[in-house]
Amino acid sequence: MRNRTVIKADTRDAVAECVADRFIETVRTLLMEPDRVRVDVALSGGTDGTAVLRAINDSPMRDTIDWTRVHIWWGDERFVNAESDERNARGARKALLNTLMRSGAIDGSQVHEMPADPRTPEEIEAADQAENDELLARVTRAFQATIIEELGLKPTMSAIEDPELAKNHRTPALDIAMFGIGPDGHFASLFPGFPQTLIDDANILCVGVSDSPKQPPLRTTLTVPMINHSARVWLIGSGEAKAQAVKETYSRRNDPDWPASFARGTQETIWFTDQM
Numbered sequence: 001m002r003n004r005t006v007i008k009a010d011t012r013d014a015v016a017e018c019v020a021d022r023f024i025e026t027v028r029t030l031l032m033e034p035d036r037v038r039v040d041v042a043l044s045g046g047t048d049g050t051a052v053l054r055a056i057n058d059s060p061m062r063d064t065i066d067w068t069r070v071h072i073w074w075g076d077e078r079f080v081n082a083e084s085d086e087r088n089a090r091g092a093r094k095a096l097l098n099t100l101m102r103s104g105a106i107d108g109s110q111v112h113e114m115p116a117d118p119r120t121p122e123e124i125e126a127a128d129q130a131e132n133d134e135l136l137a138r139v140t141r142a143f144q145a146t147i148i149e150e151l152g153l154k155p156t157m158s159a160i161e162d163p164e165l166a167k168n169h170r171t172p173a174l175d176i177a178m179f180g181i182g183p184d185g186h187f188a189s190l191f192p193g194f195p196q197t198l199i200d201d202a203n204i205l206c207v208g209v210s211d212s213p214k215q216p217p218l219r220t221t222l223t224v225p226m227i228n229h230s231a232r233v234w235l236i237g238s239g240e241a242k243a244q245a246v247k248e249t250y251s252r253r254n255d256p257d258w259p260a261s262f263a264r265g266t267q268e269t270i271w272f273t274d275q276m
């Protein structure tokens, strides 16, 4: 098993601060690598994910990062109107990104939001599951093309026969992917017993969920193959409500009933908690 670690802090706030400190230090270190052009990170919504972003925002070390070379992604998103408070991206803007954008440290081209629902409330109300599935399939296919364009070329490029061409292609990979863990053990929008959790085709990087057990029902999410190409996968679960999920997801391997048990970074996989 590749590098599974638990980092424990005493309180929920201390967990968020600990992740924030590690995030800042890791990004700074990566940006110092001689060949490094940029760092790509995936953020999370939810209570823990948003607390981490606030802690980064409040850190005296925040501005020691050269944010002009940091690109922002999300592990999952709620497929609702772009301005909805339910959007993980909107939560992230309020907690951190607005500060960075206002100061000019980050610009819009570095922020890669997952798609929002373009429909009117009436159209959403009238849509059936088949229409939702079709729309989600369409927008996630388009977003997958963005991932490939930004983070590497086609994940199947290793199959290309021309070795010279193949050398220039890499599997899309994030440098840091952070996830909150739900009390049911979900991470991103990969829920217990859901088929999306079981996708193991490396060509499928991003998919839709039209019947999420957690509101809102329509979502987009990175898949396990995409997540597990990340160098560093960080899972955050604080508070008593997450205690069992943290324990089960850390101690199990690839258990569909505890989706975060599938998480595995190529360099490190860390559970941050105040519970174990």
Ligand SMILES: O=C1O[C@H](COP(=O)(O)O)[C@@H](O)[C@H](O)[C@H]1O
Pocket (backbone or CB within 6 Å): 044, 045, 046, 047, 048, 049, 076, 077, 078, 088, 179, 180, 181, 182, 183, 187, 188, 189, 214
């Ligand atoms: O719906 C979601 O839930 C998880 C966990 O959220 P929490 O409120 O239980 O901490 C979150 O990580 C994910 O990004 C979000 O879409």
